[in-house]
Amino acid sequence: MLLKYFTPALYLKSFEDLDLNWLISRKIRLLILDIDNTLAAHDEQTAGVQAQAFVQKLKDHGIQAVVMSNNNKDRVSLFASSLDVPYYYFSTKPLKRMYKKVLRDTGLQPEQCAVIGDQLLTDILGGNRMHFVTILTTPLVSRDITWTKLNRLAENQVYRCLEQAEILKRGEYDE
Numbered sequence: 001m002l003l004k005y006f007t008p009a010l011y012l013k014s015f016e017d018l019d020l021n022w023l024i025s026r027k028i029r030l031l032i033l034d035i036d037n038t039l040a041a042h043d044e045q046t047a048g049v050q051a052q053a054f055v056q057k058l059k060d061h062g063i064q065a066v067v068m069s070n071n072n073k074d075r076v077s078l079f080a081s082s083l084d085v086p087y088y089y090f091s092t093k094p095l096k097r098m099y100k101k102v103l104r105d106t107g108l109q110p111e112q113c114a115v116i117g118d119q120l121l122t123d124i125l126g127g128n129r130m131h132f133v134t135i136l137t138t139p140l141v142s143r144d145i146t147w148t149k150l151n152r153l154a155e156n157q158v159y160r161c162l163e164q165a166e167i168l169k170r171g172e173y174d175e
């Protein structure tokens with residue numbers, strides 16, 4: 001069943017709603033963070049206080065954090081520096097290439113990794129293909145760059161399929 005590749009393990013409104021015990025109970029050692037519309041709007045160059053507090057909380061609990069984005073080096077490196085985390089740009093999510101690099105760089109196994117992101121077709125599909133734990137959030141703002149707008153059209157179809165299969169309903173978040 002193809003829909004399983006688009007099904008997140010957890011569906012939240014925002015990264016701020018993530019209970020770290022949920023990660024810890026699953027023995028997650030690394031959280032791969034999407035940037036645009038997950039941690040920040042695409043026109044916010046650096047992390048806000050909420051994102052900074054969230055990443056600090058991860059680190060305090062012994063969970064590594066990296067940012068991984070399909071966006072360009074300038075965008076991703078500047079944002080990552082505001083969080084003091086490693087970064088991966090031009091990631092070509094949902095392809096496996098950059099996720100594999102993260103595994104090599106950290107020495108972790110796929111089951112020790114989780115991803116959090118706002119897009120079914122990149123973050124969730126990519127994470128599920130790698131057998132990572134996947135966490136879907138709602139886009140922070142509706143402003144999107146042009147490519148992502150196109151992506152959202154296809155994504156809407158997937159949301160419809162997930163709703164029809166009673167897997168996930170937009171806006172009905174997990175606890």
Ligand SMILES: [Mg+2]
Binds near residue numbers: 036117
């Ligand atoms: Mg995003």
